Amino acid sequence: MRKALIAGNWKMHKNHLEAIQVVQKLGYRLDPADHERVEVVVCPPFTALRSVQTVIEADHLLIRLGAQNCHWEDAGAFTGEVAPGMLAKLSVRYVIVGHSERRRLFGETDEVVNRKVKAVLRHGMTPIVCVGETEAERDDDVAEDRVAAQVARSLAGLDPEVVAGLVVAYEPVWAIGTGRTASPDDAGAMAALIRSEVATRWAEAADSLRILYGGSVNPGNIAGFMAKRDLDGALVGGASLDPDTFASVVRYWV
Numbered sequence: 268m269r270k271a272l273i274a275g276n277w278k279m280h281k282n283h284l285e286a287i288q289v290v291q292k293l294g295y296r297l298d299p300a301d302h303e304r305v306e307v308v309v310c311p312p313f314t315a316l317r318s319v320q321t322v323i324e325a326d327h328l329l330i331r332l333g334a335q336n337c338h339w340e341d342a343g344a345f346t347g348e349v350a351p352g353m354l355a356k357l358s359v360r361y362v363i364v365g366h367s368e369r370r371r372l373f374g375e376t377d378e379v380v381n382r383k384v385k386a387v388l389r390h391g392m393t394p395i396v397c398v399g400e401t402e403a404e405r406d407d408d409v410a411e412d413r414v415a416a417q418v419a420r421s422l423a424g425l426d427p428e429v430v431a432g433l434v435v436a437y438e439p440v441w442a443i444g445t446g447r448t449a450s451p452d453d454a455g456a457m458a459a460l461i462r463s464e465v466a467t468r469w470a471e472a473a474d475s476l477r478i479l480y481g482g483s484v485n486p487g488n489i490a491g492f493m494a495k496r497d498l499d500g501a502l503v504g505g506a507s508l509d510p511d512t513f514a515s516v517v518r519y520w521v
């Protein structure tokens with residue numbers, strides 16, 4: 268009942284010309300049956316969104332467009348920022364919000380994340396809300412508390428019918444870009460905890476909310492995560508940059 272979702276987060280990689288090539292190649296490698304099974308999203312840098320949108324539309328690709336961030340205001344004196352309405356106009360469907368790199372390097376708090384989540388929703392897009400503990404938090408045995416608090420604060424004030432359509436990505440910070448992954452069991456257990464945390468606040472939403480795992484996902488380990496009952500997909504960084512590799516992640520059952 269929850270459709271699988273595999274999203275590629277390209278981070279600060281690929282200029283718009285490179286991005287066009289990647290999405291075209293990815294389009295060739297996936298067939299309609301793959302898209303039936305998995306919703307496939309690519310999240311290029313802002314400068315490539317328009318080009319990728321154009322390729323998706325011209326080639327009638329079933330790949331969906333995502334962005335990596337946005338501001339929470341609709342317009343204003345915010346030099347260097349991008350408004351959610353600008354993304355919606357480019358047919359962006361998903362926006363990654365609160366990625367750990369944004370939290371750690373750009374000072375985003377749960378309160379900022381919450382504002383961005385609401386802004387994304389206001390413009391008819393779906394936030395992919397990232398949560399996850401640091402290595403120190405894991406060592407101190409507070410990972411579950413930390414993740415539960417991030418979920419509660421990032422989604423504060425939302426109605427249950429809205430929460431039902433959201434995507435939450437569990438990304439342990441120590442597993443991102445490191446080649447180390449959470450075990451499928453640990454990631455599945457954290458996803459179950461996230462779902463039960465959602466159930467305590469938005470009972471009706473818990474069954475439909477989609478939960479992704481992120482952190483060094485690759486073609487060799489994706490199937491283990493997808494087998495977990497509470498995991499509905501993955502947020503993929505490094506392994507999404509090459510279209511062959513990303514297509515193998517998407518076709519995880521092959």
Ligand code: PGA
Nearest residue numbers: 443444482483503504505
């Ligand atoms: P990674 O990144 O797959 O390169 O670890 C994941 C992410 O940051 O979303």
